[in-house]
Amino acid sequence: MLRNVVSAKLPSNLMLASSTEPNAVKSAAIQPLITGSSAMLDLKGKIAFVAGAGSVGPGWGNGKATAVLLARQGAQIFTTDIKEAAARETAGVIKEEGGVCAVHACNMTNADEVRAAVDACVKRFGRIDILINNCGGSAAGDPVSMTEEVWDAQLDLNLKTAFMGCKFVLPVMEKQKAGVIINISSIAGFRHQVAGRVNVAYSTAKAGLAAFSRSTAMAYVKKGIRCNTVIVGTMHTPLVEERLVKQLGIGDAATLIAQRHAAVPIGFMGTGWDTANAVVFLASEEARYITGIELPVDGGISAGRV
Numbered sequence: 506m507l508r509n510v511v512s513a514k515l516p517s518n519l520m521l522a523s524s525t526e527p528n529a530v531k532s533a534a535i536q537p538l539i540t541g542s543s544a545m546l547d548l549k550g551k552i553a554f555v556a557g558a559g560s561v562g563p564g565w566g567n568g569k570a571t572a573v574l575l576a577r578q579g580a581q582i583f584t585t586d587i588k589e590a591a592a593r594e595t596a597g598v599i600k601e602e603g604g605v606c607a608v609h610a611c612n613m614t615n616a617d618e619v620r621a622a623v624d625a626c627v628k629r630f631g632r633i634d635i636l637i638n639n640c641g642g643s644a645a646g647d648p649v650s651m652t653e654e655v656w657d658a659q660l661d662l663n664l665k666t667a668f669m670g671c672k673f674v675l676p677v678m679e680k681q682k683a684g685v686i687i688n689i690s691s692i693a694g695f696r697h698q699v700a701g702r703v704n705v706a707y708s709t710a711k712a713g714l715a716a717f718s719r720s721t722a723m724a725y726v727k728k729g730i731r732c733n734t735v736i737v738g739t740m741h742t743p744l745v746e747e748r749l750v751k752q753l754g755i756g757d758a759a760t761l762i763a764q765r766h767a768a769v770p771i772g773f774m775g776t777g778w779d780t781a782n783a784v785v786f787l788a789s790e791e792a793r794y795i796t797g798i799e800l801p802v803d804g805g806i807s808a809g810r811v
């Protein structure tokens with residue numbers, strides 16, 4: 506009775522745990538969580554390892570916007586990219602804004618390079634609180650037209666990179682008894698866009714990535730580590746102009762951009778910042794009760810057809 510009276514006056518996140526609940530549950534439930542203030546989404550003191558933190562061209566890709574937004578919320582960033590110059594560009598923005606950022610060239614498909622990058626991050630910052638697995642990209646093809654080499658490369662780029670990130674970062678997080686992992690998937694893994702191009706390996710890898718995240722989330726759910734997937738929809742990132750126009754053989758970027766806007770129920774493509782906003786939320790304490798989910802950031806694509 507007393508418990509009910511006290512609980513009724515407290516915000517739900519401060520409700521008292523029952524005496525029959527296990528200690529771990531009790532201590533988590535009574536940790537105060539400040540909400541509804543400027544302290545929301547505060548990442549001060551957190552260290553974020555962002556894999557694929559560069560952008561394929563000028564502007565704001567998902568990884569670049571995510572790294573910068575994590576820094577704006579107070580996190581210190583360890584940027585990695587297979588293209589060092591791309592990571593440097595992101596780091597330059599963060600430093601210009603007064604943030605702290607290290608750069609490390611790394612092919613996230615290569616175990617030795619990922620191990621070395623994780624070691625370098627721990628050496629520099631002492632810990633890893635947030636891991637963002639952003640590496641990815643699509644190649645067209647059905648099972649017959651796609652070569653075995655392209656299939657293997659697509660699974661490596663879109664799925665193995667996340668496996669590698671988790672393989673070497675999870676032991677660090679386990680020692681800390683805390684950490685958050687966010688894997689960047691694609692709507693292509695869940696819905697085929699009518700009249701869209703076929704990219705079997707990309708779709709397969711991105712669907713697999715969500716399954717990988719769920720399994721990893723459950724493997725570490727009692728260890729203070731959360732793992733979630735952001736399902737990115739049809740976005741206007743630099744890869745539209747830099748890669749897709751050429752890959753799809755469309756004469757000009759404006760035509761492709763208009764087609765992509767029209768294919769989204771909400772009426773327009775999202776940007777790298779929409780992805781970044783979702784990632785920052787999932788990385789924050791405000792999302793402490795969220796693990797093993799897929800969060801679509803897709804302007805309604807997964808809910809209905811245009």
Ligand SMILES: NC(=O)c1ccc[n+]([C@@H]2O[C@H](COP(=O)([O-])OP(=O)(O)OC[C@H]3O[C@@H](n4cnc5c(N)ncnc54)[C@H](O)[C@@H]3O)[C@@H](O)[C@H]2O)c1
Nearest residue numbers: 557559560561566567568587612613640641691737740742
């Ligand atoms: N832009 C979209 O419309 C869209 C839609 C759905 C999903 N996505 C997903 O978003 C993610 C990336 O988006 P982005 O806008 O940041 O793309 P981007 O291509 O601009 O940036 C990705 C970065 O990853 C780096 N990279 C590639 N392979 C790597 C490797 N093996 N090791 C380390 N770094 C590597 C690239 O050099 C690049 O700088 C991908 O996972 C992609 O599948 C994008």
